Amino acid sequence: MTQELEWLEETPSQTAGPFVHIGCIPTFAGIAGVYPEDLGKSPINDGAAGECITITGSVFDGTGWALRDAMLESWQPDAKGYFAGQVDADPKVSGFCRFAADAGTGEYSLKTIKPGAATMRTGVHAPHISLWIVARGINIGLSTRVYFEDEYNDADPLLARIEQRHRVDTLIAKKVKTGEYRFDIHLQGDNETVFLDL
Amino acid sequence: MSSNNNTENDPLIPRNRANHPVVYDPEYKTSVTRSPKLPLLSMESTLSEETGPVFGHNLIGELDNNLISNFSQGAALAIGERIRVHGRILDERNRGVANTLVEVWQANAGGRYRHDRDKYFAPLDPNFGGCGRTMTDEHGYYEFMTIRPGAYPWPNRSNDWRPMHIHFSVFGSGFGQRLITQMYFEGDPLIKLCPITGTVKNQQQLDRLIAPLDMKGSRPMDYLAYKFDIVLRGRRQTQFENKPQGS
Ligand SMILES: [Fe+2]
Numbered sequence: 001m002t003q004e005l006e007w008l009e010e011t012p013s014q015t016a017g018p019f020v021h022i023g024c025i026p027t028f029a030g031i032a033g034v035y036p037e038d039l040g041k042s043p044i045n046d047g048a049a050g051e052c053i054t055i056t057g058s059v060f061d062g063t064g065w066a067l068r069d070a071m072l073e074s075w076q077p078d079a080k081g082y083f084a085g086q087v088d089a090d091p092k093v094s095g096f097c098r099f100a101a102d103a104g105t106g107e108y109s110l111k112t113i114k115p116g117a118a119t120m121r122t123g124v125h126a127p128h129i130s131l132w133i134v135a136r137g138i139n140i141g142l143s144t145r146v147y148f149e150d151e152y153n154d155a156d157p158l159l160a161r162i163e164q165r166h167r168v169d170t171l172i173a174k175k176v177k178t179g180e181y182r183f184d185i186h187l188q189g190d191n192e193t194v195f196l197d198l
Numbered sequence: 199m200s201s202n203n204n205t206e207n208d209p210l211i212p213r214n215r216a217n218h219p220v221v222y223d224p225e226y227k228t229s230v231t232r233s234p235k236l237p238l239l240s241m242e243s244t245l246s247e248e249t250g251p252v253f254g255h256n257l258i259g260e261l262d263n264n265l266i267s268n269f270s271q272g273a274a275l276a277i278g279e280r281i282r283v284h285g286r287i288l289d290e291r292n293r294g295v296a297n298t299l300v301e302v303w304q305a306n307a308g309g310r311y312r313h314d315r316d317k318y319f320a321p322l323d324p325n326f327g328g329c330g331r332t333m334t335d336e337h338g339y340y341e342f343m344t345i346r347p348g349a350y351p352w353p354n355r356s357n358d359w360r361p362m363h364i365h366f367s368v369f370g371s372g373f374g375q376r377l378i379t380q381m382y383f384e385g386d387p388l389i390k391l392c393p394i395t396g397t398v399k400n401q402q403q404l405d406r407l408i409a410p411l412d413m414k415g416s417r418p419m420d421y422l423a424y425k426f427d428i429v430l431r432g433r434r435q436t437q438f439e440n441k442p443q444g445s
Contacts, residue, residue: 006292007290007291007292007432008288008289008290008291008292008429008432009214009217009290009403009406009429010213010214010217010218010290010377010429010430010431011377011379011406011407011427011428011429011430012217012218012219012379012398012400012403012404012406012407013218013219013377013378013379014219014365014378014379014380014394014395014397014398014407015219015226015229015378015380015394015397016365016367016378017365018313018315018316019303019311019313019315019316019365020303020365020378021313022303022311022312022313022327022328022329023301023302023303023328023329023365023367024301024303024367026327026329029312029313029314030312030313030314031269031312031327031328031329033269033271034261034262034268034269034271034327034329035259035262035329035331036259039253039257039299039301040251061231061232062230062231062232063231065231067232069315073373073376075246075249075250075251075373076246077245077246083245083246083249084249084251084252085249085252086249094251095251096250096251103314103315118245118246120244120245120246121209121242121244121245122241122242122244125244125245125246128246130246130247130373132373132376134378135232136228136232137226137227137228137229137230137231137232137233138221138229138232138233139218139219139220139221139223139226139229139233139397140215140218140219140221141376141377141378142234143247143374145246157241157244158239158241158244161239161241162239187231187232187233187234188231188232188233188234188235192234192235192236193234194236194239195234195236195238195239196238196239196240197212197213197215197238197239197240197241198210198240198241198242198243198244198246198247198374
């Protein structure tokens with residue numbers, strides 16, 4: 001016998017299910033009047049510094065079908081790379097957003113400002129937005145990152161860890177036109193997105 | 199949203215995936231095409247995971263934590279067995295997680311969700327919406343009032359039923375602590391038949407999703423109580439941190 005460790009174990013995740021909208025974005029689900037507005041409606045307030053961008057995409061299952069029931073959350077720093085709560089952070093940037101795949105088309109869209117590169121223990125990380133994806137059939141929320149094709153990504157410490165270099169591309173949003181990017185997420189298949197365990 | 203004055207941006211303790219459901223489970227058919235097949239990319243947490251949104255108590259309206267009356271805004275009560283659900287949000291260090299947002303959603307007493315895509319013929323309750331939220335206090339305690347949700351059938355194998363359950367969403371102080379889970383009720387015989395609960399292969403871990411009846415937390419002639427604690431990932435705290443950048 002030894003002494004006992006005193007750690008607790010993390011509670012197991014369970015799928016968010018098809019009705020996650022009721023709890024997280026009730027107005028989107030047609031439940032009006034309980035809360036004044038849905039949490040995380042926008043990651044920015046008027047006057048946030050930086051380039052306004054829209055990221056559009058879908059979450060595809062292994063058959064190539066766009067999920068209609070996915071809910072996503074994003075978390076990002078401001079245009080200078082500071083997260084809300086850090087000294088010097090832009091007070092107009094909360095950094096958090098919730099959005100859902102459209103029930104008809106499966107497409108999501110995130111309107112925000114482009115984040116700046118952020119200095120961390122592991123070095124300077126290229127501009128990126130963290131995503132967390134939940135849906136029916138996803139038993140534990142999936143984490144990934146959106147980087148941008150028109151930024152310098154070659155020195156990013158996380159992207160550098162990806163052995164199969166062609167998979168780096170799954171984390172890079174493609175520029176459609178000024179201020180508009182496309183970022184599709186593939187849960188399985190040839191283009192399976194790199195999901196993270198950080 | 200208030201500003202984040204949390205100075206704890208310590209690294210998160212790596213997640214032990216064995217404590218969680220398997221991602222691919224043929225008995226839960228939707229997981230077959232929605233589970234990543236390739237390994238996750240593991241590395242130490244960064245600021246992107248160690249920081250996260252912080253919400254203030256001013257977010258919470260007076261009835262937000264009362265699902266019996268929040269849909270009608272107090273005008274009428276939802277139908278069902280009145281229950282109080284309470285517990286603590288903790289981290290792996292066994293410390294209460296203070297001032298963190300807890301959101302819940304559930305079916306009504308007949309097992310029907312107020313959602314376009316729920317086609318079950320059990321009726322909607324005109325006085326039940328099915329969502330609620332609250333913040334933990336400075337010690338990590340939370341509570342809300344609701345009605346016991348009904349079990350419901352769902353399209354999977356030919357006759358699958360969800361046990362009575364309440365969905366929980368919890369934040370913590372870092373985006374990497376984010377957790378969505380479900381609370382089940384002590385004694386429900388459907389728990390062991392359900393392929394979704396069955397994705398948690400470790401029985402000890404599954405037991406932690408089952409809330410015990412708590413008679414001492416109940417109120418005579420009013421409501422029963424169930425206790426449900428949730429443990430989030432913790433943070434590593436030591437003075438002996440390597441500085442790989444040579445700083
Ligand atoms: Fe459910």
